[in-house]
Amino acid sequence: MDTVSRTPLILITGGSRGVGAATARLAAARGYDVAISFASNESAARAVVDDVEATGRRALAVCADSADPKQVAQLFAEIDREFGRIDVLVNNAAIIAKQSRIENLEFERMQRIFAINAIGPILCAQQAVKRMSYRHNGQGGVVINISSASARLGSPNEYVDYAASKGALETFTTGLAKEVARDGIRVCCIRPGHIYTEMHASGGEPGRVDRVKDSIPMGRGGQPEEVARAILWLASAEASFITGTFLDVTGGK
Secondary structure, three states: OOOOOOOOEEEEOOOOOHHHHHHHHHHHHOOOEEEEEEOOOHHHHHHHHHHHHHOOOOEEEEEOOOOOHHHHHHHHHHHHHHOOOOOEEEEOOOOOOOOOOHHHOOHHHHHHHHHHHHHHHHHHHHHHHHHHOHHHOOOOEEEEEEOOOHHHHOOOOOOHHHHHHHHHHHHHHHHHHHHHHHHOEEEEEEEEOOEOOOHHHHOOOOOHHHHHHHHOOOOOOEOHHHHHHHHHHHHOHHHOOOOOOEEEEOOOO
């Protein structure tokens, strides 16, 4: 991407908290204009926008359910109006539900987790490709999907549905990377491990990282900023010959 003549635009879904918010703030510090989507917490999204704008960069926050194709289309239409471009898409929005064995998983929970974690990134990538691809007169771009170490480990007794949804996202990463490689689009995937974010509270155990940290070879949990740095490296020109690649940010687990 040409970052000399114009400011690049990064879209981060689920950008109001955790890894998404950390990525938005770091992207701004590194010269990106930033768009984020958020599900419900408008005040948190506004705080991210304020921090981005404090660096002198432009920012946009849009409330959008990434599993709803109409809302995804509206999200990208707003980006078109505000910025007229998109250079990087970070498919970060994801949900978990309360820790549970498979016997107790409800069908509606499974559907919602797959809708947000697997179908949502496909919908967003579809819109991004229509704007980035050479075949659509785009200038190329980068898609970074945020998976999870659970896609490799399975999350038994806790989140097998979440882990399975992330496995689907990883297969999508592989296929999309090959499909659009000659259209000027790189597609990569980050697998965070145990990271200190608010997400663990959604699963019913806010202190989960501290409980499991001794099982991590590095002996600690990760910080959202450590994941953000990996995302922005893969999005950068330094990774120009890298596509279809999976990068674990797990402390060795």
